[in-house]
Amino acid sequence: MRIAFGMAALVLGGAVAARGAGLADGWRAIAGYQPEVARKIFAQVQAAGQPATAREARLGEAVAMLVTQPVSDAQTEAAREKFAALADEGRDDVALAARFYLGRIAQHHLSRPNPAAAAREFRALIEQQPASRWAQAAISRLALLEVYALQLDEPPAERIARAEKLLAWAQQPAARSELHLVVAGAIFHYRLPAQQALPHLLAAEREGNLELITRADTYVQIAELSRAAGNVAQARTFYEKLLREFPRDQRHYLVRQRLMELDGKQPAVASPAPTP
Structure with a gap:
């Protein structure tokens, strides 16, 4: 649940579309752990029939569905279908956010996680719009998959090296900091020479945002x-x-x-x- 609430704060941090008070109220309701209230607000915005705000309201409704308790597989699938439709409609911020959530569902919300599907969504997002905040937020998530979930038959050092290569895509300080910490944590986790973590820790500290x-x-x-x-x-x-x-x-x-x-x-x- 923390992931969805955190992403609500990310949406509130910058406009997704031309929005009215109702949209902002909906996102604040999610960030305030009131997904049922958020769903009602987003439904009202959609009923108003304004195209400029309706798509973001559809996004908000799908996010709220992921955290409305109790969460069932059917509810998660319904949210996934909403995100998939939005992601296929374009490359604006709403579509990018929807693709991010498709990755998060595959990574965390399914009863049987699908790391490969999550990685595909995150890679597509990073390659389509690397400078977007959604792509930047996806980088450390993809790195975690590379290190701990994908191609586990390969030595840890090789998986960590793939995660390090994602630094080429990290344009925002927060993305770079998170990625450096993922790599450092993986070095400790797999008991590789600890001194290999030092440059990454120093880089994360320099970037700030910790x-x-x-x-x-x-x-x-x-x-x-x-x-x-x-x-x-x-x-x-x-x-x-x-x-x-x-x-x-x-x-x-x-x-x-x-x-x-x-x-x-x-x-x-x-x-x-x-x-x-």
């Missing part, structure tokens, strides 16, 4: 890997960033020990594995 918990974890990961690589200045920078920006983080004791160690004031403390 949620609070993710940013704190990223600081610690960068600091620990930098310390292990002998880059004392970089390790100190990120340990101190954690102390300064997250004064109540439970890792303060460990971080202060690390800083004392870097100053030569106490013996080394055993290193925990970086948090994936």
Whole structure:
């Protein structure tokens, strides 16, 4: 459910079509965990018969259907059919959003997920309109499929390398940051040499747009890997960033020990594995 509500916020962040108050109210209802209210609003907008707003209302109705509890296979299929019709009608923002949701349904909403179908939708979206916010949002989703769901007979390093190639399509800072974190997490997950994750963590931190918990974890990961690589200045920078920006983080004791160690004031403390 969080995915659909998050995508509602993405729609609210920029106009999908020429919209009236009803459309915005519908998206706000979804973002506010009121999908039943949203469906009524979007139905009213469609009944008004204005083509400029009706297509977006159809999109909103389909999104609301995905999160109206209880969700049945029949309801998911009905939403999928609505998205498919919208996706085939053009290449405007509504069509792109619909194709994104086709990918999400195949990836997460089916009783038996279809990673290959999800990847096809995401790739088509990225290739059609790579600069769109929907294509940019699809990049990290496709990367997760490449790493954890597709061609699992191949070594993890090869799957991670395919995900890294998606950086060529990532035009927005948020898309680049998410993709770097996916790659770094995969390196930790498959227990590849941890130092391979460091450039990706640094890149994600430079791009910004990290949620609070993710940013704190990223600081610690960068600091620990930098310390292990002998880059004392970089390790100190990120340990101190954690102390300064997250004064109540439970890792303060460990971080202060690390800083004392870097100053030569106490013996080394055993290193925990970086948090994936």
